[in-house]
Amino acid sequence: MDAAIYPGSFDPITYGHLNIIERALSIFDRVVVLVAVNPQKSYLFSPEEKVEMIREATAGWPRVEVDGSEGLLVEYARRRQIHTAVRGLRAVTDFEGEFAMALTNRTLWPEMDTVFLMTRSDYMYLSSSVVRQVAQLGGEISSFVPPPVERRLRARFGHD
Numbered sequence: 787m788d789a790a791i792y793p794g795s796f797d798p799i800t801y802g803h804l805n806i807i808e809r810a811l812s813i814f815d816r817v818v819v820l821v822a823v824n825p826q827k828s829y830l831f832s833p834e835e836k837v838e839m840i841r842e843a844t845a846g847w848p849r850v851e852v853d854g855s856e857g858l859l860v861e862y863a864r865r866r867q868i869h870t871a872v873r874g875l876r877a878v879t880d881f882e883g884e885f886a887m888a889l890t891n892r893t894l895w896p897e898m899d900t901v902f903l904m905t906r907s908d909y910m911y912l913s914s915s916v917v918r919q920v921a922q923l924g925g926e927i928s929s930f931v932p933p934p935v936e937r938r939l940r941a942r943f944g945h946d
Contacts, residue, residue, distance in 0.1 A: 788814050788815045788816075788870075789814055789815060789816040789817070789818060789866075789868045789870070790810055790813070790814040790816075790817050790818070790868065790870040790871065790872045790901065791817075791818045791820050791859065791862070791863055791866075791868050791870070791871050791872070792806065792807060792810060792817055792818070792819050792820065792871070792872040792873075792874075793820040793822045793859050793871060793873075794819075794820070794821070794822060795821070795822060795823075795824065795827065795829065795836075795914070796819070796821055796836050796839075796840060796914065797829045797830055797831055797836060797914050797918070798830070798831060798836065798839055798914055798917060798918070798931060798935045798938070798939060799836070799839055799840050799843055799914075799931070799932075799935060800909070800912050800913070800914060800917055800930055800931050800935075801909060801912065801929075801930060801931065801932070802874065802876070802905045802906075802909035802912040802913075803874065804843060804844070804932070805874075805905050805906050805909055806872065806874035806903050806905060807819060807844060807847070807850060808847075809903050810872045810901075810903065811847060811849055811850070813901070814870070814872075815849060816849050816850075816851065817849065817850050817851070817872065818850075818851045818852075818853055818866070818868065819840050819844065819850060819851070819852045819853070820853055820854070820855055820859070820862065821833050821836045821837050821840065821852070821853070821854040821855070822854075822855060822856075822859065823854065823855070823856045825856070830918055830942065831938070831942075833854040834854070835938070836854070837852050837853070837854050839934060839935050839938060840852045842932070842934040842935075843932045843934065843935065858894065859871060859891060860891050860894045860895040860898055863895065863898055864895055864897075869897050869898060869899060870898075870899050870900070870901055871888070871891065871898065871899070871900045871901070872900075872901050872903060873887075873888070873900055873901070873902050873903070874902075874903055874904075874905050875902050875903065875904050875905065876904075876905050876909070876910045876911070876912070876913070877910055881902075884900075884902065887900075888900035888902075912930055916930075917930045917931055917939070918939070921936075921939040921940065921942075921943055921945070922943045924943070924945045927939060
């Protein structure tokens with residue numbers, strides 16, 4: 787079975803992320819959405835909350851698995867024997883950092899490949915940080931995130 791890992795912080799998951807997952811499912815038999823924890827970053831939601839939100843958002847896709855991990859992506863991939871990572875690109879500016887990360891992962895584990903998928907054009911501007919900011923200010927976010935995520939964001943910022 788051909789599987790891929792889609793790692794990210796997903797703080798929170800957006801329709802742009804879901805578009806990448808959906809497109810990855812057209813290429814791979816199974817996609818593991820991996821909530822990665824970077825100890826140098828602070829997050830709005832805990833890893834457990836993010837895993838739960840992603841499970842809710844992907845419940846209609848039985849070939850999606852959701853997991854969380856601290857540490858290096860290549861170590862997780864090696865343990866699971868998954869040799870491909872999927873990364874979404876919104877604009878050319880994303881490519882340089884993603885390319886460097888892919889090369890680093892490949893150096894750490896030569897069996898690791900990265901597949902880059904462009905998001906739909908209507909999601910090119912969308913990022914979790916933009917969603918958090920709009921939600922914090924009480925703006926309309928229903929076109930950015932699925933309903934369970936919207937509810938959690940509104941509750942977190944006291945706009946429910």
